[in-house]
Amino acid sequence: MTLKKQSLLIAGGGSTFTPGIIMMLLENLDKFPIRQIKFFDNDEERQKEIADACEIILQERAPEITFLATTDPETAFTDVDFVMAHIRVGKYAMREQDEKIPLKYGVIGQETCGPGGISYGMRSIGGVLELIDYMELYSPDAWMLNYSNPAAIVAEATRKLRPTAKIINICDMPVGIEHRMSEILGLQSRKDMTVRYYGLNHFGWWTDIRDKDGNDLMPKIKEHVAEHGYVTPNELVGRPGEEIEPSWMHTYGKAKEVYPLDPKTLPNTYLKYYFFPQDEVALADPEHTRANEVMEHREKSVFSECNRIANIQTAEDAKLETDDHASYIVDLARAIAYNTKERMLLIVPNDGALSNFDPTAMVEIPCIVGSNGPEPLAQGEIPRFQKGLMEQQVAVEKLVVEAWAEGSYQKLWQALILSRTVPNARVAKQLLDDLIEANQGYWPELKDSVKVTVPMV
Incomplete structure (x- = not known):
């Protein structure tokens, strides 16, 4: 069967994550063919630096794909099948404020949790709603796949303020943790596992993990997490591989302290901010936060490489890395475009999936995805401990x-x-x-x- 070629708009074309998404899309053209890619951003200069390099990459590796970068909403949103949105209103300069202001008061500063997440959410709501309105005006049949943060607040805003919008809010943090689980188990891929999970975005628990033959994989993962958190076996022995920043290694290791609170489940790593906030404050440098690290390293390296590619007019030796986690968004787009019935963790209205929880809450649970969007899978009743925490959040x-x-x-x-x-x-x-x-x-x-x-x- 010949698959219909899709037209994509990346909203947030000037993001440092955009080149990795382009590389990932190119690696998946056999299962998700593309006829057109557009970039849209309200910062023309920043987007141009990314777009000039991405245009060369596309010309060399997939010249059949039409490419366009624009700041004009009508040009951007007309004739698209999917809008992949990852905007950051206020850029990293405002993220720095989100992180540093709370630390003045001995409160953790983090881009999606606590005061920092609330601050960022208040900026993000209007930006995401504007994208939805453009999409509905110029391509009313399109779907928006949104991974703009903070996903929990953005998802609630779209539910309440744009209730009929064709938008699906997603997060790749569970995907990253499941990838680590597969390494702990010695599996080839996280897709070798079938998971049950419930919670809110950055605030959830795995309740069951099985292989394709139905064998229970939870005991082995729990044994490892109880001792090492989500630090993988290779990382424990120092084998070469993808370099992990110290702050992330701390996050993965901290899971061993979160796990005992409910050893029947496996926790999302972000729960550390809610259960041990004082520990995170103690580790933080009020003068040099995660935003500074990103601006000093990722921002500089990505823009430097994009400018180098644009100057020499070839991407043959490009050092831009594929964003593997972004493959999650291809699975989601494929499921909608080709009705593949993929099972995925998504942020959706509860509507009875958690039977003893607020039906209007935006919860993160497994869904089956087809051409009509996500169909949430019932997870039953949740325990009092999680229910109380989730109701507050x-x-x-x-x-x-x-x-x-x-x-x-x-x-x-x-x-x-x-x-x-x-x-x-x-x-x-x-x-x-x-x-x-x-x-x-x-x-x-x-x-x-x-x-x-x-x-x-």
Whole structure:
């Protein structure tokens, strides 16, 4: 059967992740053929540096694919089948503020968790909604596959504010952890496993993992995680391979401390921020956070390589790396385009999949994906421990979206108070006031802010 060739728009064409996505798409043309790729970004200069290199890569490796980079919404969104969105409103300069402002108050600064994630979410909501509106105006039959962060807040915003939009919110963090699980087990691929999982984005647990013959793989993974976290056997003995940054090695190792809280399950690594926030604050450098690391290394290396390719007009010896985790998005696009019924972890409205949980919550669970989109798989009742944690975190996400929609200082303050990473209401207000000042021009005006006063002692 000849597969229909697809037209793709990458929204966030100036991202340092875009070249890796292009390389990944080229490696999968046999199962996901493409006739056209477009880039869209509101920063023309930044996008041009990435686009000039990607155009050369495409000309050399797949000249049959039409390529276009633009800042014009109509040009970008007309005649597309899929919008792959990974925007960062405020770029890394604002991520730096998200990380450093909380640390002033002894609170962890992180781009998707706690105050930093709330700050980033307040910037991201409007940007993602704008993309949806463009897509529905110019290509109403298209699907948006969104992996713009913070995914949990963005997903709640799209559910509440664009309820009929053809958008699927995804995250590759579980994919990365499952890849590590497959290495722990000695399997060729994470796709050799069938998983059951539930939670919120960056806030979930695996409950069952089996091989294709139905054999239970959980005991062996648990044994390893209890001692080493998700640090792989190769990493433990120092064998050469993909270089892992120290901060990520800490994250993978920290899972061994999260695991005992519920040894019937296996945890998502991001739970460390909620269960051990003081440990993360102690390790953080308030003057040099993850945003600084990215700007000093990834940003410089990717743009430098793209400029080199553009200058010499060939990508034969390109040092740009394929974004393997991004292959997840190809699986999702294929499932919709060709009705493959792929089983995938996606962020979807609960609607009874977790039978004792808020039906309007955006939960991360296994789904079967076909041409009509995702069909969530029932996961049954969840235990009181997880239910309590998730209810608190869902309240945070819903209050953030309500604060954005209503321009409510009060609700955003409440969201910060409810976050497990924030110690009290006084610190929450101090954080909020600082974040408002830092995000001028990015957040909607919070109209009731003048009514709130708390003694600062």
